[in-house]
Amino acid sequence: MKKLLTGNEAIARGAYEAGIRYASAYPGTPSTEILENVATYKDNILAEWAPNEKVALESAIGASIAGARSLASMKHVGVNVAADALFTFAYTGVNGGMVLITADEPGQHSSQNEQDNRNYAKFAKIPMLEPSDSQESKDMVKTAIEISEEYDTPVLFRMTTRACHSKGIVECNDRQDVEIKDYEKNINKYMTVPAIARKLRVKVEKRMEKLLNFSNTTELNYFEWNDTKIGVIASGTAFRFAKEVFGDSVSYLKLGFTNPLPTEKIKEFGNKVDKIYIIEENDPYIEEQVKILGFDCYGKNLFPAYGEMTPDVIRKAVYGETKETLEYDKEKVVGRPPTLCAGCPHRGFFHQLGKRKNVMIAGDIGCYTLGFADPYNAMDFNICMGASISAGHGAQQVFNMKKTPDKRVVSVMGDSTFFHTGINSLIDVTYNKSNTVTVILDNRITGMTGHQENPGTGYTLQGMETPELDIEAFVKAAGIKNIVKIDPNDITAVKNALDWALSLDEASVIITRWPCVLKKFSKQDKEEFEDAFQSKYEVDDDTCIGCRACVRTGCPAISFDKKAKKSTIDLNQCVGCSVCSQVCPVKAIGKVEA
Ligand SMILES: Cc1ncc(C[n+]2csc(CCOP(=O)(O)OP(=O)(O)O)c2C)c(N)n1
Structure with missing residues (x-):
């Protein structure tokens, strides 16, 4: 069955198909719709809003320890809130598989900062997956859960705004019904007092060695061979953006599994191509590894370290030009900064x-x-x-x-x-x-x-x-x-x-x-609030003195006619909060007569 899904909807479908039983999140753009969609699978998954991201992750951790496949999702800054739990859960590992979805925001469309959460995977020493479109978003949830159970680790699943919100056709499958595993008390695995945690610390390093081998062999990291004059290494949506610009004129190393990075595949690629472009949003996460492996490459010296790596950003950096867009009269376009809605309390x-x-x-x-x-x-x-x-x-x-x-x-x-x-x-x-x-x-x-x-x-x-x-x-x-x-x-x-x-x-x-x-x-x-918003308000032109006190409430329903020097209220927008009528010094604003 095929469905047209956003990346966030696809993740929810992936959670359903992967046999996930418990999911928790705190909302935040661009991640919010993940749990809203997981919640629609009511018969199979218990989905909850937590009061914050730390609580969401901890709840999913508890569900995993108790034996269920579980998921937590949050926006990038949410992972800062949840990080304390994450770093130690990386030591204990899982019982039921557990995936943590981070939805990063290159370009800061709705965020107070722009942070590259790929660094968290490296920092916490856990594996990471980076889907580039809706199909991969769905498929990789299942892969993440399998990796989690096989390697006994939480998995970081890194989305970005474009992957979350753009739509693609997704081939869907049936749900894999997975029994909740038995829970057995196991102090040496879950009690992170120093004497035990020191041993777990060693386990984490051994696990990373095994995961490096996985990274070098998995098909999640693959080559696309074309002309070898230029080779592009990219992950996530940056890969799709690069393909839009270069098409089949260059070779690619497409990375879907990005912690640890596949050193052997990178070497093989680097030795076959003449010039390497690293196309990645925000930090030089891949670039640093490529340089450590001894390859010269074009990365942050050519592409910006902030904002989205859109096709035009790539074009401008490589060819010095952007694609033509439609011409329009910019004078006629009104700036519409965000504003409190009419009637906002x-x-x-x-x-x-x-x-x-x-x-x-x-x-x-x-x-x-x-x-x-x-x-x-x-x-x-x-x-x-x-x-x-x-x-x-x-x-x-x-x-x-x-x-x-x-x-x-x-x-x-x-x-x-x-x-x-x-x-x-x-x-x-x-x-x-x-x-x-x-x-x-x-x-x-x-x-x-x-x-x-x-x-x-x-x-x-x-x-x-x-x-x-x-x-x-x-x-x-x-x-x-x-x-x-x-x-x-x-x-x-x-x-x-x-x-x-x-x-x-x-x-x-x-x-x-x-x-x-x-x-x-x-x-x-x-x-x-039964009686709230029963009536709308209007301006009496004869009484209005044009002082604009009502305009200064910032209500988008109110406009001012400069010629007539009078205010007007758009009745389609007015919800009757009455703030404007209270600030009018001459009582020119009253309820609309029924
Ligand atoms: C750590 C973190 N999590 C989530 C968000 C996304 N976010 C921004 S504001 C907000 C909710 C605000 O709700 P409320 O405090 O009730 O204020 P309202 O918008 O209703 O006025 C959320 C979830 C964020 N910026 N940071």
């Missing part, structure tokens, strides 16, 4: 926070990161998920040290981010007697990555009802005494909450609670 809050002077605003990652942009300008920095509260705490301690008590830090964070790694940071705030203001922007969903359930929403990934964890209870348990819960669309409530929090010389938490406008309400939310 983060708007009212940032509209007010941006007005505060003498505050440092510690940001975090989510839709609310857009609070940094015009017209709010309400964020000073963001680092990684969970960092706003802890980095904010560190900054506040320094302001306090400098005896500038008026300089205050406000840390902002979404609900999913709070469950991800925010809780630990809040514990740090109380434990170390900080006086930061923390704002948890609870929009009842993991918004930025496309509405994934989280521990606060009352549902699991596979649609089961589950207890909705109470953010306020966590905040109290973390020792915070000053807590207020507000509707972020109520401008006065936001203003009062900020005044109150900034007047205290102790830590405080403001929880804003209002659902993301794009969210399909869950049962609980329907009851709580």
Whole structure:
């Protein structure tokens, strides 16, 4: 049976066919749809969202030790969060096969950094597979699980955005039904106290030697012989990009198994071709090995070490030219930077926070990161998920040290981010007697990555009802005494909450609670927000004085007619959050009459 699948859908199909029984992940572009698709195989695979990547990997590790084939998936930066577990699991090895999927982001389309996670395979000393298209994405999951069980090791499976999101025709097979293995207690394998771990450390080196032999013999690493003047060595989508540019005019060493790299195959290739191009995205991972083997090659001296290695990037580097594209009138194309949606509950809050002077605003990652942009300008920095509260705490301690008590830090964070790694940071705030203001922007969903359930929403990934964890209870348990819960669309409530929090010389938490406008309400939310969004708002032209206070809320439903000097609201976009009507100084914005 053939299907048209994205790489992420293909991985899910591969997990099904490979007899995987348990899968866990935390969402993050470009990996999110992997688990969303695995979750559709409800009869065969238990698929779960974990609160963060470390928990996801650890859960998959537990499932493997208990005997099931398992999978964890995450975006590249998620592996940083999970790395602690990964490095030691590399020592113990598996019972049921286990594959860790890392979805890297050359080009940083939706990420705060660009890191080459191939280095993790080398660093943790585990085998790595790199599919280049959807068919390989599906097939290699099975191969990864087989390698994992045969060599007793977790396997890193490296995807990139193009491999995750582009579609290809995939030949699908039946599921291989694999019994869950028996679990037997085995201290010498799984108890990584130093005396045992030292022995496991040696085992890891021996395993790498065997894997080197595998790398040199497996068909996952293959030659494509054409003219031998130029030889290209490439892995992942970079191989597809190279083929698009060079076609059959050069020879290739295509690498699908990339840790350890196949030294013998590289030597054979290097000795047969006149000139070697290493085409790889980001770090000189293959290039360094080729150079160690004594071959001169063109790598990062010719191709960039950052961004995507698209066909045009390769063409430009090799031939000094790019392919012609359609000409169009660039004046007519309007720039559309990302913006908070009309009716986004983060708007009212940032509209007010941006007005505060003498505050440092510690940001975090989510839709609310857009609070940094015009017209709010309400964020000073963001680092990684969970960092706003802890980095904010560190900054506040320094302001306090400098005896500038008026300089205050406000840390902002979404609900999913709070469950991800925010809780630990809040514990740090109380434990170390900080006086930061923390704002948890609870929009009842993991918004930025496309509405994934989280521990606060009352549902699991596979649609089961589950207890909705109470953010306020966590905040109290973390020792915070000053807590207020507000509707972020109520401008006065936001203003009062900020005044109150900034007047205290102790830590405080403001929880804003209002659902993301794009969210399909869950049962609980329907009851709580039943009356929300009942009416839309319009501008009365006669009363409007053209002051643009409503425009400065940054709502994309509002536009300003420069000639008439009046604002207008696009009723197709307006969802009735009412923020604009509250900021209008002359009450020109009112509910649309039914
Ligand atoms: C370690 C890590 N994992 C995942 C992501 C991807 N990611 C960015 S923001 C976000 C979720 C934000 O949800 P929430 O905190 O609820 O804020 P919202 O977008 O709903 O405002 C995720 C999963 C990331 N950047 N870093």
